[in-house]
Amino acid sequence: MSSLTKVGQRIPKKDAPLKVTGAAIYIQDMKVPGMLYGKILYSKYAHAKILKIDTGKAEKLAGVRAVLTGADVPNNFKFGFLKDNPPLKTGKVLSARDEIAAVAAISAEIAEEALDLIEVEYEELPGIFDPLDAMKEGAPLIHEEFKSNVLKLPWKLVAGDVEEAKKASAYIAEDSFSTQWVTHCCLGTSGCIAAFDMNNNLTMYSNTQIPSLAQNDYLEALKTFGLKNKRVRIIQCVIGGGFGSKLDTYAYEYIAILLALKTRKPVKIVFSREEEFFATSPRQCTITKISQGCDKDGRLTFREMEMVLDNGAYVSWGATTPSVMMVPISSLYKVQNIKYVAKCVYTNNTYSQAMRGYGNPQATFAIESCLDQLAEKAGIDPLEIRRINANEPGEITPQNFRITSCGMKECIDEVANRLDWKGKRGKHNNRGVGMASLIHVGGAARVYKSDGCGTIIKMDDNGKVDVITGSSEIGQGSETIISQIVAEVLGINIDDINVINNDTDVCPWDVGAHASRTTFVAGNSALGAARKIKAQILEVAAKNLGEDPQSLDIKDGVVFSTKDKEKNIPLSKVLRKVHYSLGGRMLVAENFYDPPNENFDQNFRGNLSVSYAYGAHGVEVEVDKDTGQVKILNYIAAHDVGKAINPMLLEGQIYGGGLQGIGYALGERMIFEKGVLKNGNFLDYKMPTAKDVPPVQAVIVETDEQAGPFGAKGIGEPGLVPTAPAIANAIYDAVGVRIKDLPITPEKVLRALQEKGKIA
């Protein structure tokens, strides 16, 4: 592997020059001739009857081209995971982000003005904002037609015999933990432009992270609107951040489509920052009861968890996060007896969606906090209990995950050594150290029936290469990683590769940028395509050089004989030979990679991912006992990544994920009052700034995953998974209080210290 020249290198991101010069075009920057501006009127209340909507004045405003209400949505169209969400609501609103009406006008200002002219009469209804209240006997039903506020989703995992294991355990720790609503805070807000051609085929300019799936969603919508057999084309602008927020389609997109249909003009809707806060779908809050046990030597005997998730008013992918929570619940450390039950509950809050980590952070917070409690009961160092139970290659876990490469122990040891665990732990001098580990899918995740990605490679333009991939660039660097892989195989420079990844008319199928899958799946797909086109090139070159293809290779754009370096031919010439010969041909290769992973069966067994990503985070904190302030003195994030295709971009994922995790642990929280977001701005929602960055080290552990492209596994999400419990554990080591409710604010620390009687 040492002969690699592109893979493993710290190569700058291909699109960085475009971005540092301001030349990158985001949806905000995009204009289409004749375009109108759409704006949405949201509900005033979280739960209310809509008695009357009067759009008369708005319609008469000069420059307004269309006003829509729920009555204009054809055939009762609803979208979402359980198809419970109409793009414009009629009759009743179920959350404060419910869309009531929409306007298209010749300017954004006029559209805004028109919204003010729409008169809505409501009758406010009592709302339910706590999932525990919603579960009570006799609680009013959010969706009457579903007969229950608990979603009919079967989240239950049982393996082994937890009751027996409890009896056999020497030590048991149990407690409750809770987490808060947090939001993605993409710097580029959501938006789209919907445009129809004469034949009612739709083009969406979009920043979706799931182009192929969104295409299907829109097609369904068009069908329901009565437009059969139409085509949908999605063109992605440069995407100003994803983190899971763009893993579904939303009301605003269907509203733009409806406005475009009605006006016969392209319609653009872009969210304001305020809308981005309250009208996008965040990571839900959870309430978790957990109990874990071990034998007298510290070996884990069982793990039992019960979880309630606030789903909010409508169902998106947030309601499926328990499927990924199961990954750490069943398989973080070796533990054979597992019981997990999760309930997703309708409330009148905003509705939840995917966010980086997809449920894993909430589950890991409970598991890893409770593991320290167990270690304390058993009188074992938290580092040791983790080493004793660490996962290993070759293991088959209770969910039938087949563990291939696994660097968990190495990660734990890196953290311990770099933190000086032995020297710093247990001092109780207001400084303390803590750690937490993680497992996540690292070789894709078969959530849908397909987990595939297609690649087409063509060589034209004097030997330059176009790589047409289904995968999306959402800032994570997929374009660069794919280029490195292709360049490595073809022996050409990164700059000679052009990646096309933003147009469904051209790009092949892919199920989206999620599950940390892009390097693994799109990388493998591109690797296969590159090998295929290389074989074609060598075949042509072999004929021309009078050599056998096996003894040819390519370097710096020249095909040469490994036996006789004098025998060589540049790629541009190879290309000319295939074009300018009788019976000529093209140099094109295509490859579809669908990983050999498995959907869960009805008992949630199955090898969800081809390989699993591991890591451990360690942190040293100092707690100010007078203020409750927690200061991070040192942060170590060690990750088993298989192989770093690009260490620089990989570290960027770890730093970025880590700081999101620190925000989650110590400050970020969406504050709702009666379902209305009260801190929907950057002043009151405490997203970390440059001044909140602690000294941090990203440690890359390579384990050479056989199924990964050049040995790589995914790293998109893991960086924020173990952050909160690592910090909570360090605080406990420092001052002896355990905060079980995120975020860990100074007030909570102070209160806990007071309760403990440590402050006079």
Next chain:
Amino acid sequence: MKKAITFTLNNEVIETEVDPKWTLLYLLREVLEMTGTKEGCGYGECGACTVIINGQAVDSCLYPVMEAEGRKITTIEGIMLKSGELDPIQQALVQNGAVQCGFCTPGMVMSAKALLDEKERPTEDDIKDSIAGNLCRCTGYVNIVDAIKSVAGGR
């Protein structure tokens, strides 16, 4: 009622008519169609709209357009070198992996540039202060701070 103003934009004198209610950002993005300067919030809390006015990094989304009168304004479109090469700070951000989605990047460039123009040898605290008003959700800021340091250290 529109009013005439004159100011220098990226070394070019601009005479134009503006609505006094506009912000400078509105003039740049919507009227002049210079979309390199981004809008991340529109109320002074994210720094994506940062431009340099008479040497100072300023949130253009809060800056009343009439205030531009007679001033010297530099935007992201105006800092590439005459040779067409990237400014050293742009180069450093590229080389250090300091760009992910890139939405914050033009604002980061301008804040960092204002600092580097003002101070020969900024400290780490100076650097963090200079971009404290520029939010980035992707990078964790580590590589951005390193990039700015590398420019400061390299001269």
